[in-house]
Amino acid sequence: MSTDVTEVRYCKICSLKSTHPGVVIAGDGVCNLCKLDVAGEMLAAYRYTSATYDEFLKAPPHPEAEFDCMLMYSGGKDSTFMLDKFVNTYRKRVLAYTFDVPFESVHAARNIDLAREKIAATFMLDRADDDIRRVMRAVFNRPQPDAPGKYLDEKLPCVSCRTFFVIRAIIKAYQEKIPYILICADPQQILTMESNVRQVVRSFCSVFGVSFATDLLGEVVEEILFAEQERLPKIVFPFIDLRHSYDPDTIVADLKAKGLYQSSPMETHCTLFPLLNYYSFRHFDCMFYKLNAASHQRAVRRNGAGARATFSIKFPDSLRLAEVEDRMKDAILALAAGEGDPAAHQKTLEGVFNDLGVDGEGARFVAGNFLNMRSLAQDLGVVLE
Numbered sequence: 001m002s003t004d005v006t007e008v009r010y011c012k013i014c015s016l017k018s019t020h021p022g023v024v025i026a027g028d029g030v031c032n033l034c035k036l037d038v039a040g041e042m043l044a045a046y047r048y049t050s051a052t053y054d055e056f057l058k059a060p061p062h063p064e065a066e067f068d069c070m071l072m073y074s075g076g077k078d079s080t081f082m083l084d085k086f087v088n089t090y091r092k093r094v095l096a097y098t099f100d101v102p103f104e105s106v107h108a109a110r111n112i113d114l115a116r117e118k119i120a121a122t123f124m125l126d127r128a129d130d131d132i133r134r135v136m137r138a139v140f141n142r143p144q145p146d147a148p149g150k151y152l153d154e155k156l157p158c159v160s161c162r163t164f165f166v167i168r169a170i171i172k173a174y175q176e177k178i179p180y181i182l183i184c185a186d187p188q189q190i191l192t193m194e195s196n197v198r199q200v201v202r203s204f205c206s207v208f209g210v211s212f213a214t215d216l217l218g219e220v221v222e223e224i225l226f227a228e229q230e231r232l233p234k235i236v237f238p239f240i241d242l243r244h245s246y247d248p249d250t251i252v253a254d255l256k257a258k259g260l261y262q263s264s265p266m267e268t269h270c271t272l273f274p275l276l277n278y279y280s281f282r283h284f285d286c287m288f289y290k291l292n293a294a295s296h297q298r299a300v301r302r303n304g305a306g307a308r309a310t311f312s313i314k315f316p317d318s319l320r321l322a323e324v325e326d327r328m329k330d331a332i333l334a335l336a337a338g339e340g341d342p343a344a345h346q347k348t349l350e351g352v353f354n355d356l357g358v359d360g361e362g363a364r365f366v367a368g369n370f371l372n373m374r375s376l377a378q379d380l381g382v383v384l385e
């Protein structure tokens with residue numbers, strides 16, 4: 001926790017703290033993310049990702065395979081946009097794979113219904129409530145992680161949930177001999193995501209252990225760890241094609257015009273959001289969306305008002321990030337400990353979410369979920385320290 005850190009410094013451009021996983025602030029007060037110290041690495045990743053994307057576009061239909069690709073389909077704007085594009089523009093035979101995450105709001109279901117009516121893909125709905133709850137229990141109840149941690153360590157619960165169902169999709173694609181898996185990560189997320197399926201499986205095993213992984217996902221996990229490269233599906237990140245022009249508003253407008261989308265302020269809302277924030281504050285002294293908000297601040301400082309971050313979540317240009325984060329932290333840690341007046345915490349958090357750009361009703365709803373944090377934890381089997 002921050003109490004034993006002598007001096008926490010803030011990047012003067014993006015407000016990331018010197019204690020943030022993977023962040024180093026130089027003598028001039030600017031962090032490594034703002035200086036793009038990782039530029040070389042990023043370029044190499046982009047090159048591989050672009051080449052794989054081109055290969056996928058040109059690949060002729062395999063005469064014996066039923067599908068040209070599997071698309072990870074959440075019902076959100078990004079994956080709906082790409083599903084429409086590959087079915088209707090590129091005429092690919094797509095298996096749209098949806099994992100029913102039990103922690104997510106039902107708003108996406110409406111968009112999935114619209115897509116089913118209007119897009120000629122094959123839709124598959126997968127679920128594994130008990131198994132995903134086991135994964136979340138394991139990650140939240142891990143002992144205190146090593147500080148300062150690596151880049152994205154504060155998002156381990158979220159990353160673990162996604163990795164779990166991506167592996168279920170990989171197994172399905174592997175067994176059905178589907179050559180490509182499309183993941184509709186936004187351009188910023190692409191940089192931080194693993195593009196090799198064997199590495200995806202390996203990283204899950206290194207966090208949770210091979211026996212836990214095979215117990216959850218079957219012996220096929222070990223088969224994939226040792227399979228020949230040509231037998232494994234390749235991961236494609238289609239938003240690599242829009243990395244210079246990615247614009248969430250244009251995507252939403254395009255989908256609405258086609259009757260494929262109904263937006264909701266809570267569309268990507270995860271009911272574990274309070275616990276995700278608890279985890280990131282408790283272990284890494286930052287709010288869950290800190291990197292996203294910092295990316296926005298960076299864009300505003302560089303390009304002025306109206307600038308776009310490379311993440312798909314938007315924040316107000318005038319956001320005073322460090323100050324908002326402090327208020328949020330106090331309320332969340334008090335709620336986790338069962339201390340203070342719940343109504344006062346609710347009011348504080350509503351103000352926090354207003355400042356983060358969530359409107360009145362949405363802010364009330366999200367803040368209200370934080371008041372149930374202790375019963376949420378108990379229900380999942382998570383111990384709040």
Ligand SMILES: [Zn+2]
Nearest residue numbers: 011014031034
């Ligand atoms: Zn910075």
